[in-house]
Amino acid sequence: MAALAPILATQFLSKHFGGLTAVDAVSLEVVQGEIRAIIGPNGAGKTTLVGMICGRHMPSSGRIVYEGRDITRLRPWERLALGIVYTFQVTSIFKGLSCYENVALPAQRGLMRGFAARLVPGEAAVAGRVHTALEAVGLGGFEDQRAEALAYGHQRLLEIAMALAAEPRLLILDEPTQGLAEGEIAALCELVRRIAGQATVLIIEHNMQVVLELAQRVTVMDAGAILAEGTPAEVERHPEVQRAYLGR
Amino acid sequence: MSFGPHLFLALLEGTVTSFVLALMALGLSLVFGVMRIVNVAHGEFYMLGAVLAWVCANAVGTPVAGFAAALVVAPLAVGALAFATDRWILRRIEYHPEGTIVATIGLLYVLQQAVLMLYGPDARPVTPPVYFIVQFPWFGYSGYKLVVAAVSALVLAATWLVVTRTRLGLYMRAAQQDLEMAQAFGVPARRVYGLVFALGAMLAAVAGVLIVPIEQAHYLMGLDPLLLSFIVVIIGGLGSLRGTLVAAFVVGLSDGIVSVFFSPTLAKIIATLLVAAVLVVRPGGLFGEERA
Amino acid sequence: MSAGRKVLALHLGVLAVLFVLQFALPAYHHTNVARIMVLAAYAIGYNILLGYTGLMSLGHAMFFAAGMYGAGLPVYYFGVGAPAAFGIGLASGLALAFVFGLMALRTAGPSFLIVSMMFGQAFFLATLYFNDFTLGDQGFIVSDKLAPLRLGGASLGFHEPAVKYNLALAIFSACLMAALALRLSAVGRVLIGIRENEERTRLLGYDSFRYKLVALAVSGTFSAAAGAAYALLFSYVGSTFAAILFSIYPLLWVLLGGVGTILGPLLGTALMFYLVDTVSGFTSSYLLFVGAALIALILWFPQGILGTVRTRWLPWLP
Numbered sequence: 135m136a137a138l139a140p141i142l143a144t145q146f147l148s149k150h151f152g153g154l155t156a157v158d159a160v161s162l163e164v165v166q167g168e169i170r171a172i173i174g175p176n177g178a179g180k181t182t183l184v185g186m187i188c189g190r191h192m193p194s195s196g197r198i199v200y201e202g203r204d205i206t207r208l209r210p211w212e213r214l215a216l217g218i219v220y221t222f223q224v225t226s227i228f229k230g231l232s233c234y235e236n237v238a239l240p241a242q243r244g245l246m247r248g249f250a251a252r253l254v255p256g257e258a259a260v261a262g263r264v265h266t267a268l269e270a271v272g273l274g275g276f277e278d279q280r281a282e283a284l285a286y287g288h289q290r291l292l293e294i295a296m297a298l299a300a301e302p303r304l305l306i307l308d309e310p311t312q313g314l315a316e317g318e319i320a321a322l323c324e325l326v327r328r329i330a331g332q333a334t335v336l337i338i339e340h341n342m343q344v345v346l347e348l349a350q351r352v353t354v355m356d357a358g359a360i361l362a363e364g365t366p367a368e369v370e371r372h373p374e375v376q377r378a379y380l381g382r
Numbered sequence: 383m384s385f386g387p388h389l390f391l392a393l394l395e396g397t398v399t400s401f402v403l404a405l406m407a408l409g410l411s412l413v414f415g416v417m418r419i420v421n422v423a424h425g426e427f428y429m430l431g432a433v434l435a436w437v438c439a440n441a442v443g444t445p446v447a448g449f450a451a452a453l454v455v456a457p458l459a460v461g462a463l464a465f466a467t468d469r470w471i472l473r474r475i476e477y478h479p480e481g482t483i484v485a486t487i488g489l490l491y492v493l494q495q496a497v498l499m500l501y502g503p504d505a506r507p508v509t510p511p512v513y514f515i516v517q518f519p520w521f522g523y524s525g526y527k528l529v530v531a532a533v534s535a536l537v538l539a540a541t542w543l544v545v546t547r548t549r550l551g552l553y554m555r556a557a558q559q560d561l562e563m564a565q566a567f568g569v570p571a572r573r574v575y576g577l578v579f580a581l582g583a584m585l586a587a588v589a590g591v592l593i594v595p596i597e598q599a600h601y602l603m604g605l606d607p608l609l610l611s612f613i614v615v616i617i618g619g620l621g622s623l624r625g626t627l628v629a630a631f632v633v634g635l636s637d638g639i640v641s642v643f644f645s646p647t648l649a650k651i652i653a654t655l656l657v658a659a660v661l662v663v664r665p666g667g668l669f670g671e672e673r674a
Numbered sequence: 675m676s677a678g679r680k681v682l683a684l685h686l687g688v689l690a691v692l693f694v695l696q697f698a699l700p701a702y703h704h705t706n707v708a709r710i711m712v713l714a715a716y717a718i719g720y721n722i723l724l725g726y727t728g729l730m731s732l733g734h735a736m737f738f739a740a741g742m743y744g745a746g747l748p749v750y751y752f753g754v755g756a757p758a759a760f761g762i763g764l765a766s767g768l769a770l771a772f773v774f775g776l777m778a779l780r781t782a783g784p785s786f787l788i789v790s791m792m793f794g795q796a797f798f799l800a801t802l803y804f805n806d807f808t809l810g811d812q813g814f815i816v817s818d819k820l821a822p823l824r825l826g827g828a829s830l831g832f833h834e835p836a837v838k839y840n841l842a843l844a845i846f847s848a849c850l851m852a853a854l855a856l857r858l859s860a861v862g863r864v865l866i867g868i869r870e871n872e873e874r875t876r877l878l879g880y881d882s883f884r885y886k887l888v889a890l891a892v893s894g895t896f897s898a899a900a901g902a903a904y905a906l907l908f909s910y911v912g913s914t915f916a917a918i919l920f921s922i923y924p925l926l927w928v929l930l931g932g933v934g935t936i937l938g939p940l941l942g943t944a945l946m947f948y949l950v951d952t953v954s955g956f957t958s959s960y961l962l963f964v965g966a967a968l969i970a971l972i973l974w975f976p977q978g979i980l981g982t983v984r985t986r987w988l989p990w991l992p
Contacts, residue, residue, distance in 0.1 A: 188877060214879035228870040239867045242860045243879040260860075300878060420784045422732075474973055479783060480730050484929065484972045487732075487922060491965025499959050605918070609795050612788045620785060647803045654796035657789065658777050665780040 139202075141166040141334050142187065142304060147196035149182050156182040158358035159196065164304075169326065169335045171349035171366070173342075179358040180338045181223055184306045187336075188220035189213045200304070214243070217303030221293045221310065223338070229282035233273060233292055236281050237264045241299035267299040271325060287318040294325065305329060307337040311344055323347055346370075387520035388642065396638020397631075398527045401534035402589050404630035406607055407614035408541060409585035411626040414615070415558045416578045419477055422486040424611065425604030426493040427464065427583040431456045431590025432599040433501055439508045449511035452591045457584040464583030468576045477575070490604075497601040505603075510595035530592045537588055538627070544581075545623070554578055606650070610637065613653050617660050632656075677990040684991075685854055688937060689847050696839045706951075708839045710944050711846040712903045713927070717939030718849045719896025720924035725934035726857060727889040728869030730787050732921050733794025734897055736774075739801065739916035740766040741898030743808060746911035749816045750809075756823055756832070760902045767898020768891055775890040779883055791918070798916040813912025816905060838907045845903045846940075849896050854936050856892065857992045865889050869934075897924075919961075926964060929971050932980030936992050941979055 140163040149157040157179040164170050172180050185191045187198060189210030198206045205213060228236050241263040245256065268274050271291040276284065281292060290310060297305055307326070311319045319341070326335060326348055339345050345352060345366055352369040354361040362372045369375055410424050434456040439448035467489060475481040514525035545551040553574045556564035565571050589607070597603065614633050618625030633653055640649035692711065699707060716738055723729050744766030748754035754762070778789045801810035823830040823837070830837045856862045864885050867875035876882050905911045914920065923946075924939075931942025949967075953960040971978070977985060984991040 190873075190877070209881065210876045211879045211881050214877065220877055222874075226871060226874045228867065228874070230870060231866070235863070235866075239863055239875065240878040242863060246860055296878065414784065418784075420787065471969060471973065475976075481972045481976065483730060483732075483787060484925065484968050487925070488965040488968030488970075488972070491961045492969070493965075495959045495962035495965065499962075609792055612792055616781075616785060616788055616792075645803075647799050650799050651796050651803065654792050657792060661777055661781060661789065665785075 139166070140164055140199075141201060142336075143199045144183075144187070145197040145199065147183070147186060147198060148194050149179075149186060149191055150194045155358050157186070157193075160355075160358075160360055162353060162360065164334060164336060166334055167330065168350045169330050169337065169348050171345045171352045172336065172338045172355060173340070173345060173352060173369075174355035174361070177357075178355040180355055181308055183355070184220065184308060184336060184338065187304075188218050188306055190220070214300060217301065217333075218306070219297045219300045219302035219304070220306045221297050221308060223308040223312070225286075225289050225293055227281045227289055227292050227296065230280065232278050232280055233268065233284070233295075234261075234264055234277040236292055237267050237295050237299045240296050241267065244301055263299055267295040270298055270328075271295045272321065287314050290314060290318075290322075291325075294322075298329070302329075302333045305333045305335050307335065309338055309340060311339065311341050319344060342370075387518075389639070390518070391521060391523070392639040392642035393635065394523055394527075394638075395642055396635035398531050399638050400631045400634025401531045401538070402593055403607070403610055403614060403634045404538055404627055405534050405585050405589040405592075407611040407618070407626045407630050408538065408623065409582035409589075410611050411615050411618070411620070411623060412541075412545075412554070412585075413579055413582040414620050415623070416554050417477060417575050419472070419479060419482040420486070421579070421582065422483060422608070423467075423489040423493060424486075424582070424586055425606075425608030426490050427460050427586040427604075428590040428593075428607050429497065429599075429601065429604035430460050430463070430493065431587030432594040432597075432603060433497055433590075433601070434459060434587070435591040435594045436501075436506055436508050436599040445509040446511040448508075449591075449595075453588070456591050457587045460587035461580040461584040465576050465580040468579040472579070473572065473575070494601055494604070501599075501601060503601065505598035505600035507598045508594045524596075526595060530596065533592060534589070537585070541581075541585065550574070550577060609650070610653065613657050616657050680990060681854070681858075681992055685850060685936065688940070689843070689850070692843055692846070693840075696836070696843075701835065704835050704839060706947065707944075708835075708842040709904075709908065710947050711842040711940075712900050712907065713923075713947070714940040714943040715846050715849040715903070716897050716900035717924045717927040717931070717943050718846075718853050718936075719893045719900065721928045721933065721935075721939050722853060722856065722865075722896065723889055723893040724925070724928060725938070726862065726869060727865045727886060728872075729783075729886065729889070730925070731790040731794075731893075732787055732918070732925070733790035733792070733797070734893075734924055735916050735918070735920035736794045736797035737767045737771055737894040737897035738901035738904075738920065739797060739913075740770045740894075741901030741903075742905045742911050742915055743801070743901075744898065745902035746814070746816050746905040747808070749819050749906070750814055750911075753819050753821070755821055756906050759906060760899075763902025763905070764895060764898055767901070768895045770898075771891045771894020772887070774894075775887045779886050779890065791921070794916070794921050795918060798913060798918070801913045801916050808913075809911075810913035810916075813910055813914070815909050816911060817909040820906065820909075832906060832909075842903065842907055845899055849899065850936065850940070852892075853896075854992060857936060861885065861888065922964075926968060926971075928978070929968070929976075930978050932978035932982070932984070935978075935980040935984060938978055938980040945979075 142164040144160055144162045146159040146161055147157060148159050160183055174180055182191060186193045189208065193206060197204055200216060238260050242260045245259055268277060271294050273288060273291055273295060281289065284292060311322055314322065323344060329335060349366055351364065352366050353363050354369055354375050362369055362375050406428060410421065413419065413421055435452035438452040438455055439445065442448040442451050471485050472482055475485060510526040512526055512529060515522040516525050516528060545554060553569045556569050557571060557574055561571060610633060614629045615626055617633065618629030637649045637653060640652055695707060696704065720734050723731055741763035745759040745763035748762055749759045774793060778786055781789060801808045805811050817833060820832050822832065864875065864880050868882050868885060872882050927942035927946050928939050930946055931940065932938030950960055953963045980991065
């Protein structure tokens with residue numbers, strides 16, 4: 135099988151907070167179109183790692199290469215423009231706003247070209263994109279509802295709708311199934327599979343069922359470094375992983 | 383008087399200002415560090431300290447006794463007022479950052495006008511408890527001012543001890559680091575907040591008591607020290623005690639020098655430009671926590 | 675009626691009422707309402723920063739005063755005509771807001787507040803320090819140096835009540851409709867996003883610093899427009915308009931009327947104007963009332979009048 139060029143590559147990426155090393159020289163490659171799961175115990179550095187990829191944190195050292203260019207120094211909004219979209223571990227929607235307004239904010243960005251368009255991008259075009267995104271996650275009828283009035287599971291879906299409206303090429307999901315009921319988890323997996331048709335997906339997860347179902351490859355992290363990498367089956371059998379993480 | 387001695391005088395003035403400013407700014411910084419709020423009425427606590435000192439001086443016989451009484455009464459009264467404010471207002475709005483600003487602005491005007499109505503619009507002097515001249519070769523300098531510096535230094539040291547050696551200080555530092563964690567370990571956050579707010583107010587009140595024999599007690603006297611304190615905490619970095627102390631001296635000395643050589647008004651304008659310069663280079667202040 | 679039409683009808687309706695009001699008001703209230711409209715423009719400017727971007731400033735008087743002096747000084751010293759003077763006032767406010775923003779917006783929340791307060795005070799002190807030039811201490815009058823406005827064939831003297839009222843209404847209308855347009859635009863959406871959750875907004879593709887700077891520039895310009903208008907219409911230019919109290923007034927007006935609503939500033943300014951007027955009849959310590967009002971508002975009525983109306987009954991109110 136011919137090697138596909140990686141859409142994302144980190145090179146010895148590290149992050150230190152004072153004396154604490156959260157991420158230790160992580161070199162990771164993600165191929166375009168794959169669904170990659172990142173697993174590991176709490177404090178392994180998963181969120182910090184993806185935080186550096188999406189621009190929340192500046193790395194202490196190392197490089198990030200995305201679609202062939204070095205994005206290490208780019209600001210968060212510049213990375214969004216390149217298609218790197220992150221959804222938060224702790225739901226970070228705009229609670230006081232309606233679902234429509236929540237999704238409209240990322241949706242309108244692609245339409246804001248030029249001075250005049252920044253002021254009036256054509257609300258119809260924005261509305262179209264909002265509808266599409268909300269329908270895609272199954273929240274079609276919730277447009278006028280205030281975000282904080284939604285059930286938790288629906289709030290998580292709203293986050294994903296917002297991510298979809300931002301036209302992701304690399305979608306980073308941080309523990310998306312946390313707090314969801316069985317049926318909601320199944321629906322989410324279905325949704326992620328559909329999204330993976332158009333975007334590369336990086337998913338941090340604790341739920342091993344979801345990982346086994348969705349991921350093509352798995353990266354295991356522990357104490358800031360990569361412990362193992364491979365297909366879900368390979369990783370599950372890996373002795374280090376069994377000892378450190380799966381508790382056998 | 384030639385330049386050298388003039389400069390020395392300016393430095394002396396600046397040093398006295400710095401110590402008093404350090405007291406005030408420390409109060410502001412402690413409150414922000416632990417409670418994450420800005421108290422815009424901080425200058426009015428200072429003013430209340432000065433006014434209460436005048437009241438004590440007039441009620442008690444001798445200047446020394448009056449001063450001693452003021453040093454006890456004023457901080458306690460102002461501390462109690464601050465504690466009540468925390469209990470009845472700040473806690474009710476759950477220490478919401480903007481809400482606190484608005485509430486303390488309201489408190490500023492209430493206190494100012496209350497003093498205006500009860501004490502009047504005049505600036506009234508208070509006799510210093512001790513009066514002696516320290517004679518330098520070029521000029522005589524008020525001994526009381528040096529006493530002010532010394533007492534301020536003592537109070538600063540005492541506060542340092544409270545913060546680093548007592549249980550309250552431990553609670554304060556824990557709450558500053560990580561409030562949730564501190565509460566999980568049994569730190570009584572609400573009570574700590576009330577005491578910290580009171581402590582900040584007491585420091586301002588003490589500064590007011592010390593300053594009133596030098597300047598007069600006037601209901602509008604709180605604004606300038608408030609702004610200077612703000613300048614100090616911005617330059618030093620909100621929440622950094624060490625930064626506050628260092629910045630107090632930077633600001634106090636430059637204020638002293640510019641005031642003596644030029645004018646107090648110009649000194650304030652220059653201090654503001656100093657802040658601008660610092661912010662351009664280091665948005666978090668010299669020792670601050672924020673990053674651009 | 676669709677939400678958009680309702681909004682437009684409401685706001686145009688308010689302007690229409692204000693226009694018609696001038697024919698019904700007795701002389702005393704006539705000037706008052708003109709004053710209220712100009713001050714409400716100041717409050718609208720303030721609200722763009724506080725209500726829509728979530729940034730509290732305690733130094734806005736410097737923008738108002740920049741407009742006031744920017745318009746007043748050229749008239750006083752050089753007899754410049756009103757339109758040019760107004761333009762200079764606007765430009766002064768815009769420039770000051772932009773420069774201030776470049777410096778102050780790099781700091782986070784509480785620092786921004788403090789820095790704005792300090793710069794506001796420094797500006798105030800500067801108007802006093804350069805008193806020989808600004809005459810800040812006593813203030814000065816421009817009316818005797820101000821040539822009447824030439825419009826079409828007519829000559830409109832600034833002392834005429836009708837001219838004051840309608841020019842004030844014109845400035846207010848411009849600010850009101852511009853604020854509404856901003857609120858409903860894509861930029862407005864970003865500002866609200868920044869107010870609600872700045873980090874999220876950055877991660878959704880927006881350079882928050884740039885947007886905050888724009889908001890501050892617009893806010894400062896509206897405030898300067900109000901200041902310039904005040905100088906030209908009511909003639910007096912003095913340091914009091916640069917003092918801290920004058921930075922706190924718009925906060926009070928906006929809070930009362932409803933922070934984050936377009937019409938709130940007008941309501942709050944009008945109400946407070948008349949409340950203070952009434953209270954000053956009883957006591958000279960009306961500031962005590964101002965202070966108590968602020969505390970009461972924040973404790974029990976933080977959304978203000980129109981904010982509460984919007985939450986309870988009219989969710990479409992911008």
